[in-house]
Structure formats: structure tokens, C-alpha cells
Amino acid sequence: NEDTEWNEILRDFGILPPKEEPKDEIEEMVLRLQKEAMVKPYEKMTLAQLKEAEDEFDEEDMRAIEIYREKRLQEWKALRKKQKFGELREISGNQYVNEVTNAEKDVSVIIHLYRSSIPMCLLVNQHLSLLARKFPETKFVKAIVNSCIQHYHDNCLPTIFVYKNGQIEGKFIGMIECGGINLKLEELEWKLAEVGAIQTDLEENPKKGIVDVMVSSIRNTSIYDDTNSSNSDNDTK
Numbered sequence: 182n183e184d185t186e187w188n189e190i191l192r193d194f195g196i197l198p199p200k201e202e203p204k205d206e207i208e209e210m211v212l213r214l215q216k217e218a219m220v221k222p223y224e225k226m227t228l229a230q231l232k233e234a235e236d237e238f239d240e241e242d243m244r245a246i247e248i249y250r251e252k253r254l255q256e257w258k259a260l261r262k263k264q265k266f267g268e269l270r271e272i273s274g275n276q277y278v279n280e281v282t283n284a285e286k287d288v289s290v291i292i293h294l295y296r297s298s299i300p301m302c303l304l305v306n307q308h309l310s311l312l313a314r315k316f317p318e319t320k321f322v323k324a325i326v327n328s329c330i331q332h333y334h335d336n337c338l339p340t341i342f343v344y345k346n347g348q349i350e351g352k353f354i355g356m357i358e359c360g361g362i363n364l365k366l367e368e369l370e371w372k373l374a375e376v377g378a379i380q381t382d383l384e385e386n387p388k389k390g391i392v393d394v395m396v397s398s399i400r401n402t403s404i405y406d407d408t409n410s411s412n413s414d415n416d417t418k
Contacts, residue, residue, distance in 0.1 A: 267317035269293075269310040274328035281322065282347050289319045289350070289378045294326040294333070294340040301362050305339045308369045315370075316379040343378045351376025 191197040265288075272280050277292075284290045293309055295302035306323055313321035326333045326340070333340075339359045343351035353359045353372060360368050367387040374381035 265317065266320050267314055269306065269313045269321045269323055272322045272324050274324060274330075277324065277329055280320075281342075281344050284320060284344065284347075286346060288345070290344040291319060291321050291373060291378050292342050292344070293323040294329060294338065294342070295323060296326055296335065296338055299335065299338050301356055301359070301364070302339045304362075304364060305341070305359060305369070308364065308366045311366060312370055312373070312379070319379050341373075343373065343376050345377070351378065 188197060192199060272292075281290050281292050291309065293302075293305055295306060297303065309321050309323065313319070326338060337354050339353075339356070341351075341353040341359060342349055351373075356362060360372065365387060367383060370379065370381050371383055371386050371388075373379050374383070
């Protein structure tokens with residue numbers, strides 16, 4: 182091939198870089214095996230496997246294993262602590278103090294007081310169940326209102342309280358404060374994030390667009406009314 186011969190000449194004069202030789206498959210495999218051999222076997226093991234294989238390691242390995250095991254144990258504890266909850270649990274009134282008011286230190290607790298005969302309460306429970314899975318570091322509980330508070334008015338339901346270290350950090354009482362009968366999951370997530378109960382990844386209020394339209398409509402109506410009022414005043418003069 183003429184082009185290949187010319188390229189070889191250019192390479193001889195150093196004008197082109199040396200031609201890459203095809204890699205030997207056997208050589209590649211040997212290099213890969215050598216790299217894998219450099220990884221200590223215990224670095225791929227679970228804590229249970231480490232326990233079973235202790236007799237196979239020498240003293241130097243055992244010291245490294247202890248460090249590695251402690252690291253894995255701390256990672257496991259941190260993960261368990263972070264993912265401690267993960268579900269919306271039902272509690273009764275006599276569990277309120279232990280589960281909510283006296284809950285673990287620095288843990289946010291969201292409690293929904295509800296009545297199953299109220300459709301919006303059922304909707305809130307559905308949303309909270311999904312949010313509990315998304316934010317397992319936050320404690321989500323629900324309780325039938327009569328088991329906690331006697332003679333509680335239906336117009337105050339749904340009621341959502343957010344506790345932390347025994348103090349109420351946020352509260353939403355009644356349909357309007359909870360977001361209305363058409364409440365969306367993201368809207369409830371934003372409300373709970375605003376009072377610090379969860380760390381949302383939403384970048385802005387899902388209702389922002391609706392609020393902007395409402396504000397714009399009110400503003401335009403006000404301007405229209407002012408204009409009509411001004412024209413009426415001029416007509417009477």
C-alpha cells in the first residue's frame with residue numbers, strides 16, 4: 182500500500198508518531214489479573230464473610246482487616262441511622278408522647294391527625310406514605326384524631342403537626358392550610374420543607390405559577406376597578 186509505505190517513511194524521519202502495535206490479548210489478560218491480585222481479598226467481603234475467613238489471613242492482614250471492618254461498620258450504622266423510618270406508621274393517642282413529643286433527639290416528626298370519613302384526610306395519608314419512603318430520615322406517623330383529642334372539629338381536619346426535640350416547628354390546620362382538596366404531592370412536600378421537616382430537591386414552590394396568576398388577576402381587577410371609578414368621577418363632574 183502506497184500510503185502505508187509513505188507513512189512509514191514519515192515515521193522514520195520522526196514526522197509522524199510511531200505506529201501503535203496491536204496489543205497482545207494474553208498480555209492484557211495478565212496485566213488485568215495482576216491488577217486484581219493487588220486488591221486485598223477482604224476489600225470485597227461483607228462483614229459476615231470477613232468473620233468466616235479470619236483464619237486465612239496473616240497478622241498484617243488482620244490489622245488491616247480491623248481497620249477496614251470498623252470503617253464498614255461505621256458506614257453501615259450511618260446508613261441505618263439515615264434510613265431509620267421509611268413508612269407512614271399508625272399510632273394511637275396513648276403513644277403520642279413517646280412517638281412524637283419524646284421522639285429521638287434531632288429527628289423531625291410529622292404527625293397527621295385524621296378522620297377516615299373525610300376524603301382529604303385520605304388524600305393526605307396517601308401523599309405522606311409516599312413522602313415517608315422518599316425521606317426515610319424523617320419520622321412519619323398518623324393517628325385517628327379521636328384517639329388523641331376528644332371533640333375535635335371536622336373543619337380543623339386534616340391537621341398536620343411537625344415536631345422536633347419536643348417542640349412544634351410547624352402546623353397546618355384545616356383544608357386550606359393543608360393545601361386544598363386538590364392538593365398535589367409536590368405541594369405538600371414543599372410545605373413540609375418550608376418548616377424544616379424534610380430536605381426537598383424541589384427548586385421552587387410547585388404552586389408558584391398558580392399564585393402568580395392569581396396575584397396578576399387580582400392586580401388587573403384592581404386596576405380595572407380604579408379606572409372605572411376614576412371615569413365615573415369624571416362623568417359626574
